[in-house]
Amino acid sequence: MDVILEKGLIYQGKLEEQDRQGLDPLLIAWKQTIDMERVKLIKHLQSEAYQHFKQDFNRFLQPPIVVNNSTNPGNETISRIRDIVPILVYSRYAAVRAYEAILPTASISQLHALRIEFKKFRYALEYFKEILNESATKTINEIKQYQDHLGEFHDADVACQLVRGFLKKWEENQIRSPIQERINPEPIVTYLAYLHAERYRLMITFPELWQNFNRTEFRQNLAIAISVL
Numbered sequence: 001m002d003v004i005l006e007k008g009l010i011y012q013g014k015l016e017e018q019d020r021q022g023l024d025p026l027l028i029a030w031k032q033t034i035d036m037e038r039v040k041l042i043k044h045l046q047s048e049a050y051q052h053f054k055q056d057f058n059r060f061l062q063p064p065i066v067v068n069n070s071t072n073p074g075n076e077t078i079s080r081i082r083d084i085v086p087i088l089v090y091s092r093y094a095a096v097r098a099y100e101a102i103l104p105t106a107s108i109s110q111l112h113a114l115r116i117e118f119k120k121f122r123y124a125l126e127y128f129k130e131i132l133n134e135s136a137t138k139t140i141n142e143i144k145q146y147q148d149h150l151g152e153f154h155d156a157d158v159a160c161q162l163v164r165g166f167l168k169k170w171e172e173n174q175i176r177s178p179i180q181e182r183i184n185p186e187p188i189v190t191y192l193a194y195l196h197a198e199r200y201r202l203m204i205t206f207p208e209l210w211q212n213f214n215r216t217e218f219r220q221n222l223a224i225a226i227s228v229l
Helices: 002-013 017-045 048-061 081-101 108-127 135-175 186-213 216-227
Strands: none
Touching: 002 017, 002 135, 002 186, 017 048, 017 135, 017 186, 081 108, 081 216, 108 135, 108 186, 135 186, 135 216
């Protein structure tokens, strides 16, 4: 929500000065929502229930006690990072590539899910970056471009939903006001049209990025990054 408000303020700042005020009702409402949610969050973080959660979660994160199986000597195995990381990274890569079949007709929710898979893929590489080949940095930065593009798309979609919801309530409230006091929603409707156009632009330009992701060079860089293990 903070990101949505920030982008709304940036849009407002680019308008002619005489047109900026028309967007105030929407942005003020968003700011009030953020403030109310922040109060709820602070209250929760200060609650006894949250303190118990932190204690329970801390215990969950503690490493288990390893008990040697003396009855079957020689059966113990050691999990090594060099054996696990390639499987982890390529499983995340495969999860992203799986979207290729549906991409030509992908829905908004599927594109959002793809963004999440890109994020998981990037995190898998970033977590082990220090032990990978230097080509991992290039690969991570490239993945971030795809993730950010889909993130912008998701933000535009969420903003569209929020503005539509606001306009619906706006109309309900305006009907209760005297005719002479009713406010023209045109600036907010114009912003909604801008958001729809932005969402569309990001959607139709993503297939080109996907082709870039699918190129041989990307796969080679990924393989080189892991090859040092």
